[in-house]
Amino acid sequence: MNNMKNTNNNTKLILLHPYIQKQGSSNRLWLLAFISLFTIAFLVTLIYTRESTSITTATSSIIASTTPVSGLGSAPLPATVINTLLHYAAKSNETYHMQYSDLKPISDVLRKCSSPCNFLIFGLTQETLLWKALNHNGKTVFIDENRYYAAYIEEKHPEIDAYDVQYTTKRSEMKELIASAKEQVGNECKPVQNLLFSDCKLGLNDLPNHVYEVDWDVILVDGPRGDWPDAPGRMSAIFTAGVLARSKKGGNTKTHVFVHDFFGEVEKVCGNEFLCKENLVEATYTLGHYVLEKMDESSVQYCKSTGVSSST
Secondary structure, eight states: OOHHHHHHHHHHHHHHHHHHHHHHHHHHHHHHHHHHEEEEEHHHHHHHHHHHHHHHHHHHHHHHHHHTTTTOOOOOOHHHHHHHHHHHHHHHHSSSOOOOOHHHHHHHHHHOOOOOOOEEEEEEOOOHHHHHHHHHTTTEEEEESHHHHHHHHHHHOOTTTEEEOOOOOOOHHHHHHHHHHHHHHHHHHTSSGGGGGGOTTTTTOOOOOOHHHHOOEEEEEOOOOOOSSSSSSSSSHHHHHHHHTOOOOOOSSSSEEEEEESHHHHHHHHHIIIGGGGGEEEESSEEEEEEEEOOOTOOOOSSSSSSSGOOO
């Protein structure tokens, strides 16, 4: 019995021994599997990160190579695009819109203008979007008498740069205002000056500051209203256009000034007085085209000729 007991004990020992070995091997296998899994995950992460970096770098290079370099002006509009814009603008069903014969000369000047072209327009009209499009690679600024309409246009068309101005003139006062400007030609109403600091009755001194600092290449006077005696009239707009053209600090020494509705008394009289007959290069019933030269700041005469006195 003792021998059997011993045998049983030995058997138990023999059975326990392989169990212990198996348990130890299992732990080592789990540890080895965990280390292998961790290593594989690390390698996969490393490879993915390097590939992602390569892709990002390549994408950035492609974007950089296809993005225009800052500071370089975009190419001018093709002639076919310009002609199409003019065609549909002239065919507009709106009551108050420019005829093709008026649109074309302005478009031609903008097309030949050095890039970027600085274009100032007095009046928000049916052609507002057209002027912005034709001068797409330049600076286009609109000045209007109606603050609510200017705000409405900017909200509806955020690309439009429009400002409102408070006119203090009346069309019925045209002759008195011209006489006052001529009396002050050596002082407040000088032909060359920064109107921001001027008290000339005809000068607009409440435009945004940067408007006075820009060298305008083209100026269009197509506002404000002047259909009745108490309407503002375009006396101040025409006078201001003349001063801005003569007071340029740089850029092209010449400025093209267009006056729309040239059949009007104010437009023709003030145009000849402050833009000058000798500068009138082309005129139709509805459009006057002047080209003004930069003048010396000591100048005290708007025109070489006597101006409007012979026309009134």
